[in-house]
C-alpha cells in the first residue's frame with residue numbers, strides 16, 4: 209500500500225476505466241515524432257507525387273489507426289513544426305490552466321519541494337525540450353549533474369549548452385532517447401541520488417496501463433539501475449479532475465487554437481502517408497469523459513467523406529463520424545498514488561495550488 213502524505217487530497221472520486229489503444233504512445237511535445245520531415249510531399253494533394261516513405265512502421269501505424277472502428281490517429285503526430293508552435297500557444301491561453309498552474313505550484317512551494325527532494329542531486333528531465341522547466345528547478349536545487357532526455361538530441365544540445373553557461377559548476381548532458389522505449393543513460397552518470405523530473409502532466413496522455421509501464425521505467429532509473437543505496441526520487445506533474453466546464457474550455461478555447469492544433473494533425477498525416485484529408489471538412493470536438501476521467505479529443509466529419517492514401521488505401525466516413533486523436537487523463541491524488549505504488553514508489557508527497565487543480569508529486573521507492 210502507498211503511504212501517501214497528500215497535502216491537498218482531491219475532493220473528487222477516483223475514476224478508473226478501460227484504456228483506449230489510441231493514446232498509448234502519445235508523446236508530449238518534446239518527444240514529438242519527427243521522422244520524415246523533409247521527405248514530405250506537398251500537403252493536401254491527392255494528385256501530388258508521394259515519395260517512398262522512409263519507415264513503413266509509421267505508415268502502417270497510421271493507416272491501421274485510420275482503418276479501426278472508430279478511427280484513431282496517435283497524438284504523437286500532433287507535433288510537427290506547426291503543431292509544436294500551436295502547442296506553445298495553447299500553453300499561454302487563458303483557458304489552458306495546466307502550464308501556469310504547475311509553474312505557480314513549483315514557485316509557491318519551491319522551498320518545501322527542495323527540502324523534500326534534496327540538493328546536489330542528478331536531475332534527469334524526461335522530454336526536456338528547451339530545458340525551461342528544469343532551469344527554474346536548478347536554481348533552487350543546485351543539482352550536481354543535469355541530464356536532459358529527449359527524442360531529438362540535436363534540439364537538446366543547444367538547450368543543454370545554455371544550461372552549462374548558466375550553471376557552470378553543474379555537469380550537464382543531453383541524451384537522445386525515446387522514453388517510451390526505455391532510457392539507458394551513459395555509464396558515468398551517477399547511480400545514486402537521481403531525481404527524475406517529468407513535468408507538464410504529460411503522463412496523462414498515456415492510457416493507464418502504459419502510464420504504469422512508464423512509471424516502472426522511471427522507477428528503474430531512480431533505482432540507479434540496481435544500485436542498492438540509490439536514494440532516488442521522481443518529481444512529476446499531475447493534472448487533477450475539476451469542474452467539467454473548466455476542463456472542456458481548456459481543450460476547446462474561444463480563440464480556436466486547440467481546434468487548429470487538433471486539425472493540423474490531418475495535414476501532418478497527409479505528409480506522412482500521402483493522404484488527401486481536407487481539414488476544412490472536419491471539426492474539432494473535445495469533451496470530458498467522466499467515467500474514464502479523461503478529456504477526449506476527436507475530429508468529426510462534417511459530411512460523408514472518403515479519404516484515400518498512398519498505396520490504394522481508402523476509408524469512408526459517414527457525416528458525424530469521428531477520428532479519436534487524444535486522451536488526457538485527469539487523476540485524483542489517491543488514484544495516482546495507487547498507480548505510483550504499483551510502479552514501486554511506496555512514498556509520495558504532493559503539493560497543489562489553492563484551487564486543487566494541479567499537483568506536483570514527489571515519489572520515492
Ligand code: AVI
Nearest residue numbers: 236237298408409410413536
Ligand atoms: C502535452 N499534454 C500534456 C497536453 C494535455 O493537456 O494533455 C496536450 C494537449 N492537448 C490539447 N491541449 C493540450
